[in-house]
Amino acid sequence: MSKPKNAFYAQSGGVTAVINASACGVIETARANKDKIGKIYAGRNGIIGALHEELIDTSKESVKTIAGLRYTPAGAFGSCRYKLKSLKENRAEYERLIDVFKAHNIGYFFYNGGGDSADTCLKISQLSKKSGVPIQAIHIPKTVDNDLPLTDCCPGFGSVAKYIAVSAREASYDVASMCETSTKVFVLEVMGRHAGWIAAAGGLVADGANDIPVVILFPEVPFKKKEFIARVKQKVKQYGYVTIVVSEGVRDYRDRFLADAGTTDAFGHAQLGGVAPVVANLVRQATGYKYHWGVADYMQRSARHIASKTDVEHAYAVGKKAVEYALQGKNSVMVTIDRKKTAKYSWTTGEVALSKVANKEKMMPKSFISKDGFGITKKCRDYLLPLINGEDYPPYKNGMPEYVRIKGVMVSKKLTEPFDV
Amino acid sequence: MSKPKNAFYAQSGGVTAVINASACGVIETARANKDKIGKIYAGRNGIIGALHEELIDTSKESVKTIAGLRYTPAGAFGSCRYKLKSLKENRAEYERLIDVFKAHNIGYFFYNGGGDSADTCLKISQLSKKSGVPIQAIHIPKTVDNDLPLTDCCPGFGSVAKYIAVSAREASYDVASMCETSTKVFVLEVMGRHAGWIAAAGGLVADGANDIPVVILFPEVPFKKKEFIARVKQKVKQYGYVTIVVSEGVRDYRDRFLADAGTTDAFGHAQLGGVAPVVANLVRQATGYKYHWGVADYMQRSARHIASKTDVEHAYAVGKKAVEYALQGKNSVMVTIDRKKTAKYSWTTGEVALSKVANKEKMMPKSFISKDGFGITKKCRDYLLPLINGEDYPPYKNGMPEYVRIKGVMVSKKLTEPFDV
Numbered sequence: 001m002s003k004p005k006n007a008f009y010a011q012s013g014g015v016t017a018v019i020n021a022s023a024c025g026v027i028e029t030a031r032a033n034k035d036k037i038g039k040i041y042a043g044r045n046g047i048i049g050a051l052h053e054e055l056i057d058t059s060k061e062s063v064k065t066i067a068g069l070r071y072t073p074a075g076a077f078g079s080c081r082y083k084l085k086s087l088k089e090n091r092a093e094y095e096r097l098i099d100v101f102k103a104h105n106i107g108y109f110f111y112n113g114g115g116d117s118a119d120t121c122l123k124i125s126q127l128s129k130k131s132g133v134p135i136q137a138i139h140i141p142k143t144v145d146n147d148l149p150l151t152d153c154c155p156g157f158g159s160v161a162k163y164i165a166v167s168a169r170e171a172s173y174d175v176a177s178m179c180e181t182s183t184k185v186f187v188l189e190v191m192g193r194h195a196g197w198i199a200a201a202g203g204l205v206a207d208g209a210n211d212i213p214v215v216i217l218f219p220e221v222p223f224k225k226k227e228f229i230a231r232v233k234q235k236v237k238q239y240g241y242v243t244i245v246v247s248e249g250v251r252d253y254r255d256r257f258l259a260d261a262g263t264t265d266a267f268g269h270a271q272l273g274g275v276a277p278v279v280a281n282l283v284r285q286a287t288g289y290k291y292h293w294g295v296a297d298y299m300q301r302s303a304r305h306i307a308s309k310t311d312v313e314h315a316y317a318v319g320k321k322a323v324e325y326a327l328q329g330k331n332s333v334m335v336t337i338d339r340k341k342t343a344k345y346s347w348t349t350g351e352v353a354l355s356k357v358a359n360k361e362k363m364m365p366k367s368f369i370s371k372d373g374f375g376i377t378k379k380c381r382d383y384l385l386p387l388i389n390g391e392d393y394p395p396y397k398n399g400m401p402e403y404v405r406i407k408g409v410m411v412s413k414k415l416t417e418p419f420d421v
Numbered sequence: 422m423s424k425p426k427n428a429f430y431a432q433s434g435g436v437t438a439v440i441n442a443s444a445c446g447v448i449e450t451a452r453a454n455k456d457k458i459g460k461i462y463a464g465r466n467g468i469i470g471a472l473h474e475e476l477i478d479t480s481k482e483s484v485k486t487i488a489g490l491r492y493t494p495a496g497a498f499g500s501c502r503y504k505l506k507s508l509k510e511n512r513a514e515y516e517r518l519i520d521v522f523k524a525h526n527i528g529y530f531f532y533n534g535g536g537d538s539a540d541t542c543l544k545i546s547q548l549s550k551k552s553g554v555p556i557q558a559i560h561i562p563k564t565v566d567n568d569l570p571l572t573d574c575c576p577g578f579g580s581v582a583k584y585i586a587v588s589a590r591e592a593s594y595d596v597a598s599m600c601e602t603s604t605k606v607f608v609l610e611v612m613g614r615h616a617g618w619i620a621a622a623g624g625l626v627a628d629g630a631n632d633i634p635v636v637i638l639f640p641e642v643p644f645k646k647k648e649f650i651a652r653v654k655q656k657v658k659q660y661g662y663v664t665i666v667v668s669e670g671v672r673d674y675r676d677r678f679l680a681d682a683g684t685t686d687a688f689g690h691a692q693l694g695g696v697a698p699v700v701a702n703l704v705r706q707a708t709g710y711k712y713h714w715g716v717a718d719y720m721q722r723s724a725r726h727i728a729s730k731t732d733v734e735h736a737y738a739v740g741k742k743a744v745e746y747a748l749q750g751k752n753s754v755m756v757t758i759d760r761k762k763t764a765k766y767s768w769t770t771g772e773v774a775l776s777k778v779a780n781k782e783k784m785m786p787k788s789f790i791s792k793d794g795f796g797i798t799k800k801c802r803d804y805l806l807p808l809i810n811g812e813d814y815p816p817y818k819n820g821m822p823e824y825v826r827i828k829g830v831m832v833s834k835k836l837t838e839p840f841d842v
Binding site: 011014015017045048072073074075076077078079080081082162165166167169170171173174175176177178180181182186188204207209210274276277292293294295296297298299301302303304305306308310385388389390391393396398399400401402403405 | 630
């Protein structure tokens with residue numbers, strides 16, 4: 001019997017609180033199938049690691065370290081924002097990948113990323129066929145933006161949503177307790193350049209037991225200042241305060257980012273900051289209310305300390321399933337999370353052809369945004385709640401989460417030519 | 422035997438993740454001593470509630486609600502930023518308080534706040550003596566700023582410190598995993614206008630198992646741009662990235678807030694935001710490094726989900742002890758947290774005369790800041806670590822923390838005259 005093929009695994013694009021849980025799923029499942037799958041080589045800093053032939057030998061990592069990836073945020077092997085050009089524009093890149101995979105007896109390509117990476121994954125599989133170097137390419141979904149199509153949700157999103165919902169609820173309690181004499185408006189800026197999934201999580205702040213006034217600014221809804229200010233005033237009149245959750249990608253009716261709306265500092269530099277201070281300032285000018293604003297930035301997507309248990313389970317499962325699919329001979333597919341039609345939330349993994357996924361963005365459906373454009377519907381709430389359900393705390397030592405770091409032993413290079421990206 | 426005196430309890434100033442735990446300590450301990458202490462009336466929105474005779478009857482709250490205060494952030498009874506003027510300037514305010522207390526048979530005044538409130542507490546006790554309306558005034562320390570003197574630490578601080586340390590560590594993992602091709606500098610703005618205690622918590626990001634590059638900007642250290650940029654460059658050269666934790670109160674050598682350093686937007690408005698975007702922009706201009714920045718704002722002080730267990734225990738204990746001191750006949754004191762001289766961290770509560778506390782701020786000692794001004798010393802780390810130790814998670818329901826809200830039944834007013842503040 002020939003030596004089993006090795007596998008290549010890479011993390012791509014913005015990292016999340018649970019992408020390493022997918023890595024954990026891949027590596028633990030592969031280790032359990034040593035007769036059929038050889039070593040797992042991880043790209044150092046994502047696909048660039050493959051182009052540079054910088055491969056991390058995960059077999060050198062202890063069982064404990066690999067298990068620890070399940071509760072360690074960010075990308076343990078490094079990630080990158082690097083989209084391969086089209087085959088026409090830079091065929092050399094794809095050929096280089098095939099060369100590296102061939103040199104290291106790699107027969108499986110597991111790519112852990114969003115829409116752009118799905119496209120890369122598809123092209124690898126197409127080219128490998130043509131090159132006579134058979135490589136099974138399986139995409140493992142990951143994105144805090146939750147914008148991949150044909151999967152119920154994307155691992156990484158549930159934990160950001162939980163972080164935003166929890167943080168905004170806590171901050172709302174804070175503002176509520178001081179609004180009579182102090183801050184009346186709290187603005188929280190969240191991620192999501194194109195799709196408002198993360199902003200929608202702000203809608204979970206309020207529920208039956210928590211009558212909290214929240215106004216959401218979605219990227220899908222063109223910003224209308226007058227209506228917005230009216231809504232803010234109405235909430236403050238009714239509750240004494242309001243919490244505003246604003247997506248970084250909110251745009252005006254001319255489709256310009258609000259954060260870029262012509263503001264520069266005294267020296268003419270483009271304005272420094274995000275959209276939160278812009279929105280806060282608009283409110284102040286129109287109402288005089290005292291405000292505070294926060295920007296969740298990287299904290300939101302790395303907050304493993306408050307990760308959603310469901311999200312962690314999803315992330316592990318898609319990694320595990322990717323290996324199982326590979327062992328079943330599947331190719332050119334993305335693993336999906338499929339929601340079952342049960343009264344109580346339940347889910348399973350599934351598959352979809354990569355050709356149907358690549359380069360498509362899933363926006364918030366209209367039915368998820370309330371008629372006035374400033375909130376979420378019950379349908380959206382029913383969709384979101386299971387995704388933030390459950391806690392999955394990391395271990396702590398001396399008061400701090402004890403995240404793991406890999407040794408990162410590199411595989412010896414076999415190709416003589418370097419490759420510039 | 423005469424009817425036992427009632428007590429007044431109020432929350433003052435900026436709220437914290439654990440101030441309600443102090444309220445819980447006060448109320449539970451008073452309830453256990455019903456023969457000696459009557460009802461606990463809480464000021465609606467702090468001391469203003471007393472001036473307005475808006476008293477919340479905490480006896481109407483269930484045992485379960487009061488127990489729930491232990492894990493509920495912010496000020497359940499409302500707080501305010503309202504410093505009573507001096508006796509000379511506005512004696513009427515103090516007399517009004519005495520009138521309200523007299524009308525409601527209040528013999529105990531528990532004030533839960535920072536330095537300003539300690540001063541108010543002192544004056545109440547002085548005036549009550551002169552007025553022949555005996556009121557025992559006990560101060561319960563609370564401030565995220567950790568700047569009260571003569572107590573080892575202030576309840577509220579440990580939890581903010583834990584939040585900042587955990588969040589900055591997580592964000593550092595994020596940046597580390599993408600720095601080769603993306604963001605190299607992450608700037609996190611934290612609270613602390615005058616004292617750098619919260620910023621110091623950024624120094625806990627790194628430890629033996631986590632060699633993470635952190636640069637801290639303290640309000641105690643005048644900002645020197647050249648040295649700062651050099652340090653940032655050096656860290657990026659060595660590690661590939663750097664995390665900057667900046668106190669909102671950092672000032673330049675002319676003692677101007679960096680956040681106010683002349684920046685206005687294109688319309689001439691004073692610049693909108695905090696110091697994080699200012700620092701990030703300085704770095705970009707000097708180095709060209711790609712950056713991200715976050716502002717922890719209210720999230721940091723309301724983050725009960727990641728509160729320090731030690732801090733929660735401190736907060737409960739100072740509330741409990743305040744009632745015990747009152748029952749022992751003490752007056753004009755603040756409860757303190759005293760660190761014992763043991764190898765393993767241990768503590769007890771103590772007392773200090775209010776006259777020694779009022780209107781004093783405890784800055785970071787020089788021995789806590791590293792020589793270069795950008796980090797913390799081992800002494801500081803040894804001080805901080807016990808304060809963030811332990812986790813004390815709130816209960817969750819449907820993925821969200823289940824914080825309690827009080828019913829807030831108001832006591833019938835007895836005074837005929839209203840009082841304007």
